[in-house]
Amino acid sequence: MSEQVKKPIGIVETVLRDAHQSLIATRMPTEMMLPIIDTMDKVGYHAVECWGGATFDASLRFLKEDPWERLRKLKDGFKNTKLQMLFRGQNILGYRPYADDVVDYFVEKSIANGIDIIRIFDCFNDLRNLQEAVSATSKVKAREGRGHAQVALSYTLGDAYTLDYWVDMAKKVEEMGADSICIKDMAGLLLPYEATKMISAMKGATSLPIELHTHYTSGVASMTYMKAIEAGADIIDCAISPMAMGTSQPATEVMVETFKGTPYDTGYDQNVLAEIADYFRPHRDEWLASGLLNPKVMGVDIKTLLYQVPGGMLSNMVSQLKEQNAEDKYYDVLREIPEVRKDLGEPPLVTPSSQIVGTQAVFNVLMGERYKMATKETKAVLRGEYGQTVKPMNQAVIDKVIPGEERITCRPADLIENELDKLEAEMKEWKQQDEDVLSYALFPQVAVDFFKYRQAQQEKVDMTQADTKNAAYPV
Amino acid sequence: MSEQVKKPIGIVETVLRDAHQSLIATRMPTEMMLPIIDTMDKVGYHAVECWGGATFDASLRFLKEDPWERLRKLKDGFKNTKLQMLFRGQNILGYRPYADDVVDYFVEKSIANGIDIIRIFDCFNDLRNLQEAVSATSKVKAREGRGHAQVALSYTLGDAYTLDYWVDMAKKVEEMGADSICIKDMAGLLLPYEATKMISAMKGATSLPIELHTHYTSGVASMTYMKAIEAGADIIDCAISPMAMGTSQPATEVMVETFKGTPYDTGYDQNVLAEIADYFRPHRDEWLASGLLNPKVMGVDIKTLLYQVPGGMLSNMVSQLKEQNAEDKYYDVLREIPEVRKDLGEPPLVTPSSQIVGTQAVFNVLMGERYKMATKETKAVLRGEYGQTVKPMNQAVIDKVIPGEERITCRPADLIENELDKLEAEMKEWKQQDEDVLSYALFPQVAVDFFKYRQAQQEKVDMTQADTKNAAYPV
Numbered sequence: 001m002s003e004q005v006k007k008p009i010g011i012v013e014t015v016l017r018d019a020h021q022s023l024i025a026t027r028m029p030t031e032m033m034l035p036i037i038d039t040m041d042k043v044g045y046h047a048v049e050c051w052g053g054a055t056f057d058a059s060l061r062f063l064k065e066d067p068w069e070r071l072r073k074l075k076d077g078f079k080n081t082k083l084q085m086l087f088r089g090q091n092i093l094g095y096r097p098y099a100d101d102v103v104d105y106f107v108e109k110s111i112a113n114g115i116d117i118i119r120i121f122d123c124f125n126d127l128r129n130l131q132e133a134v135s136a137t138s139k140v141k142a143r144e145g146r147g148h149a150q151v152a153l154s155y156t157l158g159d160a161y162t163l164d165y166w167v168d169m170a171k172k173v174e175e176m177g178a179d180s181i182c183i184k185d186m187a188g189l190l191l192p193y194e195a196t197k198m199i200s201a202m203k204g205a206t207s208l209p210i211e212l213h214t215h216y217t218s219g220v221a222s223m224t225y226m227k228a229i230e231a232g233a234d235i236i237d238c239a240i241s242p243m244a245m246g247t248s249q250p251a252t253e254v255m256v257e258t259f260k261g262t263p264y265d266t267g268y269d270q271n272v273l274a275e276i277a278d279y280f281r282p283h284r285d286e287w288l289a290s291g292l293l294n295p296k297v298m299g300v301d302i303k304t305l306l307y308q309v310p311g312g313m314l315s316n317m318v319s320q321l322k323e324q325n326a327e328d329k330y331y332d333v334l335r336e337i338p339e340v341r342k343d344l345g346e347p348p349l350v351t352p353s354s355q356i357v358g359t360q361a362v363f364n365v366l367m368g369e370r371y372k373m374a375t376k377e378t379k380a381v382l383r384g385e386y387g388q389t390v391k392p393m394n395q396a397v398i399d400k401v402i403p404g405e406e407r408i409t410c411r412p413a414d415l416i417e418n419e420l421d422k423l424e425a426e427m428k429e430w431k432q433q434d435e436d437v438l439s440y441a442l443f444p445q446v447a448v449d450f451f452k453y454r455q456a457q458q459e460k461v462d463m464t465q466a467d468t469k470n471a472a473y474p475v
Numbered sequence: 476m477s478e479q480v481k482k483p484i485g486i487v488e489t490v491l492r493d494a495h496q497s498l499i500a501t502r503m504p505t506e507m508m509l510p511i512i513d514t515m516d517k518v519g520y521h522a523v524e525c526w527g528g529a530t531f532d533a534s535l536r537f538l539k540e541d542p543w544e545r546l547r548k549l550k551d552g553f554k555n556t557k558l559q560m561l562f563r564g565q566n567i568l569g570y571r572p573y574a575d576d577v578v579d580y581f582v583e584k585s586i587a588n589g590i591d592i593i594r595i596f597d598c599f600n601d602l603r604n605l606q607e608a609v610s611a612t613s614k615v616k617a618r619e620g621r622g623h624a625q626v627a628l629s630y631t632l633g634d635a636y637t638l639d640y641w642v643d644m645a646k647k648v649e650e651m652g653a654d655s656i657c658i659k660d661m662a663g664l665l666l667p668y669e670a671t672k673m674i675s676a677m678k679g680a681t682s683l684p685i686e687l688h689t690h691y692t693s694g695v696a697s698m699t700y701m702k703a704i705e706a707g708a709d710i711i712d713c714a715i716s717p718m719a720m721g722t723s724q725p726a727t728e729v730m731v732e733t734f735k736g737t738p739y740d741t742g743y744d745q746n747v748l749a750e751i752a753d754y755f756r757p758h759r760d761e762w763l764a765s766g767l768l769n770p771k772v773m774g775v776d777i778k779t780l781l782y783q784v785p786g787g788m789l790s791n792m793v794s795q796l797k798e799q800n801a802e803d804k805y806y807d808v809l810r811e812i813p814e815v816r817k818d819l820g821e822p823p824l825v826t827p828s829s830q831i832v833g834t835q836a837v838f839n840v841l842m843g844e845r846y847k848m849a850t851k852e853t854k855a856v857l858r859g860e861y862g863q864t865v866k867p868m869n870q871a872v873i874d875k876v877i878p879g880e881e882r883i884t885c886r887p888a889d890l891i892e893n894e895l896d897k898l899e900a901e902m903k904e905w906k907q908q909d910e911d912v913l914s915y916a917l918f919p920q921v922a923v924d925f926f927k928y929r930q931a932q933q934e935k936v937d938m939t940q941a942d943t944k945n946a947a948y949p950v
């Protein structure tokens with residue numbers, strides 16, 4: 001390969017976001033991140049993924065940390081490295097669709113507080129659900145010179161997801177003004193030689209950089225990265241070795257070493273990576289000892305490949321069947337899942353569509369009659385409230401589940417009135433910074449609990465620091 | 476790739492030998508193997524590795540099992556699948572070189588009791604140390620129609636180990652009458668794109684089938700298999716998923732799925748593999764719970780790639796330094812290792828050469844003077860007692876460590892008198908089957924302890940089964 005032109009690949013390090021979200025339920029506190037940032041900043045990563053996804057919720061809810069404060073501290077430490085976040089399209093980092101004004105404001109504040117690259121995805125790959133976040137990012141970029149909108153396509157298998165589909169999506173993503181494309185394979189479903197075909201085809205259709213994001217869950221991840229890179233992928237997502245493999249990403253050092261001396265050489269220094277690994281290794285040992293890191297998530301879950309559904313979806317299904325004493329229906333439900341998925345327009349099986357399809361499949365089997373009972377979420381999908389699916393939904397199912405109801409075909413957020421002012425009004429007593437309204441918008445109850453906690457801490461600190469003799473506070 | 480000619484690869488399943496040797500200290504008892512053999516026999520594996528290596532010692536010593544009895548039971552169950560064993564050249568399965576008559580007899584009895592493929596290796600890749608075992612296998616094959624001699628070359632890195640070296644070795648292995656070649660990478664040092672070069676070059680030099688054996692220790696294993704297969708490798712060694720990854724092999728199901736629909740398609744049935752995985756998964760959980768399987772061996776040990784020495788060698792070194800309160804000398808020893816290795820003719824770093832080089836390096840650093848003290852093993856290597864190394868040894872070191880001593884250049888076993896009669900004489904009181912003398916030859920003390928245990932068990936069983944009324948035993 002020595003004659004080939006050099007084409008160094010970039011690596012996004014996920015240890016501060018996806019790796020700990022996948023392995024230890026998003027429980028890494030900011031204080032654990034800060035001591036190693038200087039070293040991480042020397043590597044030359046394409047970016048460090050360190051915010052968004054479940055970290056926002058987990059910070060507020062479990063760690064009693066202000067996520068915005070975390071972001072500012074990270075930005076403060078990473079002088080040379082871009083910061084990346086994961087953004088759930090119109091759902092932002094929450095669990096319902098928001099009005100455009102909230103999306104715009106969240107994007108603006110994310111970049112203002114330190115984010116460079118915003119990875120935006122939608123569980124239906126309905127690009128209309130991403131457009132507002134992409135446009136908002138581009139607006140900030142035009143104004144401030146910082147901000148990069150990456151559109152992530154949720155990878156899935158199924159009749160509708162042909163090479164033509166992915167090629168067509170790549171073109172549309174470029175047309176909508178995104179700065180790069182990510183193939184986001186949350187379940188580790190993308191097989192190595194499929195990656196060859198897919199990435200080759202997409203590279204022919206777009207000039208945008210292509211990033212691949214997968215998980216080691218099913219055991220193929222490093223091979224998939226290798227074939228994707230050989231086919232032209234530009235960037236891969238990896239985690240430093242003590243936080244790699246299993247439900248997390250391939251190990252950074254392994255991919256760096258693999259491509260050393262090839263045209264894809266990252267040029268990263270293994271000694272610097274070793275320092276980072278040495279920092280996290282004792283923490284890994286503690287998490288193993290405490291049970292926060294379960295060795296079961298470190299193994300290979302081949303069921304994902306066998307049944308072509310995400311591992312998490314299968315374990316949810318098992319618990320639902322157990323609750324109903326119906327574990328013998330496992331294979332019936334397994335057969336029902338692709339049927340329900342087809343009825344609902346064959347959406348990607350990622351959160352939340354995976355849960356919606358899985359739960360409805362359990363209902364269909366347990367009730368002995370398909371759609372005798374439909375969940376609230378199934379109804380919402382059928383009404384079009386989650387957006388458009390790749391295939392039409394089953395009219396017979398629509399007629400049975402939501403007879404006579406109106407369905408929407410517009411962008412769902414077009415029906416949501418701007419809501420920022422209302423949210424501001426609701427939470428104004430707690431406001432200490434502009435960003436607080438966004439925390440409140442995403443997790444109203446959790447944010448208020450956090451605000452109360454924050455205030456209590458401040459009062460406690462203030463009291464202990466108060467100069468009681470002179471009845472004055474230090475300046 | 477659809478136009479390419481089909482070239483199905485073979486998989487050797489290691490769960491019954493290397494996987495449990497690597498993950499749970501070779502502690503899988505025969506009783507745990509037997510219930511799943513019928514299912515395993517349906518897969519169509521190229522072979523099942525199930526005997527030899529450390530299993531012989533572990534059976535006798537820890538499990539109180541007759542390894543020959545295990546082999547016969549395995550042979551009984553595997554009606555359609557070839558059985559494979561690992562054989563340490565002139566050291567057979569023990570820790571010293573044996574006379575040729577013992578080697579011959581061991582080969583004969585291994586095949587007679589059920590082995591089809593004997594993988595034979597030497598820690599110096601000195602083919603003279605393999606010749607007797609290869610010839611003995613070929614002799615049985617000519618006579619009985621069963622038996623396959625595979626020569627395994629110990630993979631290592633270093634100046635001497637050029638592509639030319641491997642090509643030359645491949646030719647010599649073919650000339651010596653072996654039936655196939657294995658590249659045996661015990662430490663997971665073979666990087667993916669190096670595998671491309673090496674396997675391509677070797678395929679051009681020999682028509683023998685080429686098998687690749689590696690471990691996931693350093694995290695590259697599945698990628699290395701992929702590149703090796705693309706370059707023409709015929710067979711890879713894998714372990715069923717619950718016993719795969721970490722210090723074990725890549726997962727069987729993952730490699731099967733990866734190559735499905737390609738010219739390399741194994742044709743194995745994932746449903747049968749899933750049954751096998753379902754059988755071992757609860758055992759894995761038990762071993763994790765009991766601590767026999769340490770989650771630490773499931774991670775990625777990147778140090779192997781960084782320092783190009785096997786992970787086990789580094790951990791030995793750390794314990795030796797700890798004992799001497801000299802952990803600050805870690806990097807000094809790390810630098811000394813390649814120097815000692817060069818002095819000793821640059822042997823592969825595999826058991827036992829890795830320990831010999833590592834310990835001598837520790838001595839050289841701690842004594843403050845190189846070779847002020849030399850281990851018994853270093854002296855033996857310098858005398859030529861382990862065989863010939865790829866490069867000449869350092870004359871100045873020879874003069875310092877074994878001044879005036881005679882060195883041997885012949886095949887070491889040429890100096891060992893036939894010893895089978897003597898061994899027979901020593902153990903005849905315990906003999907219940909022909910094979911017992913071989914158990915005794917390899918592990919005299921352990922074997923005698925086992926023979927005593929066996930006899931005690933038999934007497935106990937006999938007594939409880941005795942028809943005490945009629946003072947007669949059942950027939």
Ligand SMILES: [Co+2]
Binds near residue numbers: 018213214
């Ligand atoms: Co992810």
Ligand SMILES: [Co+2]
Binds near residue numbers: 661688
């Ligand atoms: Co091995």
